[in-house]
Amino acid sequence: MVGVRIDLHTHSAVSDGTDSPADLVRVASDAGLDVIALTDHDTTEGWEAAASALPPGLTLVPGAELSCEARSAEGYGLSVHILAYLFDPAAPALVAEQRRLRQERRRRLRVMAERMAADGLPIDPDEVLSGLGPDAPAGRPHLAQALIRAGVVRTVDEAFARYLGGGRGYLVPRADTPVDTAIAMIEEAGGVTVLAHPFATSRGPTVSEDAIAALAERGLTGVEVDHPDHDAATRRRLRALADDLGLVRTGASDYHGTNKVIAIGQETTEPDQFEALLAKAAGTPVVAA
Ligand code: AMP
Ligand code: ZN
Ligand code: FE
Ligand code: FE
Numbered sequence: 001m002v003g004v005r006i007d008l009h010t011h012s013a014v015s016d017g018t019d020s021p022a023d024l025v026r027v028a029s030d031a032g033l034d035v036i037a038l039t040d041h042d043t044t045e046g047w048e049a050a051a052s053a054l055p056p057g058l059t060l061v062p063g064a065e066l067s068c069e070a071r072s073a074e075g076y077g078l079s080v081h082i083l084a085y086l087f088d089p090a091a092p093a094l095v096a097e098q099r100r101l102r103q104e105r106r107r108r109l110r111v112m113a114e115r116m117a118a119d120g121l122p123i124d125p126d127e128v129l130s131g132l133g134p135d136a137p138a139g140r141p142h143l144a145q146a147l148i149r150a151g152v153v154r155t156v157d158e159a160f161a162r163y164l165g166g167g168r169g170y171l172v173p174r175a176d177t178p179v180d181t182a183i184a185m186i187e188e189a190g191g192v193t194v195l196a197h198p199f200a201t202s203r204g205p206t207v208s209e210d211a212i213a214a215l216a217e218r219g220l221t222g223v224e225v226d227h228p229d230h231d232a233a234t235r236r237r238l239r240a241l242a243d244d245l246g247l248v249r250t251g252a253s254d255y256h257g258t259n260k261v262i263a264i265g266q267e268t269t270e271p272d273q274f275e276a277l278l279a280k281a282a283g284t285p286v287v288a289a
Contacts, residue, residue: 007252012038054288084192087189094188105138109138140160221247225250227252
């Protein structure tokens with residue numbers, strides 16, 4: 001697998017990316033990738049379309065990014081994202097929890113939109129939600145797009161900086177899945193779990209090294225080391241931590257199409273680490289027919 005290029009974290013328009021799943025696999029292939037994971041937020045809806053559109057030579061790792069909550073040492077809730085791969089998408093407990101979470105995402109985005117409208121911003125909460133499918137995982141990038149359409153901001157980044165971050169009182173919390181529960185559900189469904197961008201401090205408070213050690217005890221398989229939101233020092237620290245704890249190290253772009261400025265394949269996973277991840281999963285990747 002020497003020279004193989006692997007990107008294990010991408011989003012399609014099924015969640016908050018901008019490429020359809022079929023376009024995403026073509027973009028991945030055009031970018032020279034050999035392996036791509038589709039990890040939409042809290043849904044597996046895009047798996048089939050991505051698999052049917054797979055160009056020859058590209059391998060698809062079906063996955064999802066699960067919105068979870070961890071407890072800090074002081075007892076408050078910390079948002080953490082778990083990348084889950086190669087699990088059974090029909091596992092009943094997982095299906096039920098992800099459905100609940102997608103409803104919770106809608107409720108939360110509506111409250112955010114209502115707060116903006118109440119403040120006089122030209123945002124119509126009904127319009128924001130009706131533009132999304134009834135079971136789509138609504139997220140802040142969708143509200144960013146509504147702000148762009150309304151002429152309030154020019155870019156998604158500007159929307160996050162001015163309206164969607166913590167500062168303005170528009171950010172509403174969500175009842176995410178307890179992280180231990182998510183890890184257990186994915187293990188039960190035959191999959192493996194990787195802690196996404198653990199030290200991305202620009203997104204808010206992050207988990208401690210002790211908390212990651214506790215997750216490793218609970219069955220976490222890996223940590224995302226190379227991510228656009230991690231600087232060089234952070235990557236060194238995470239790499240050492242992963243090696244200490246026996247966790248697989250991954251690297252990935254967290255590509256969102258034009259909703260972010262990151263290119264697909266900008267960060268990649270080392271082939272031996274990918275092999276180590278595969279070895280722990282019951283499911284297998286999809287190759288073009
Ligand atoms: P939510 O899941 O609704 O809390 O929205 C978070 C999503 O927005 C994550 O997928 C992030 O990758 C994305 N996001 C966070 N900050 C930015 C930003 N500055 N520009 C674009 N997307 C962002
Ligand atoms: Zn996203
Ligand atoms: Fe994430
Ligand atoms: Fe992501």
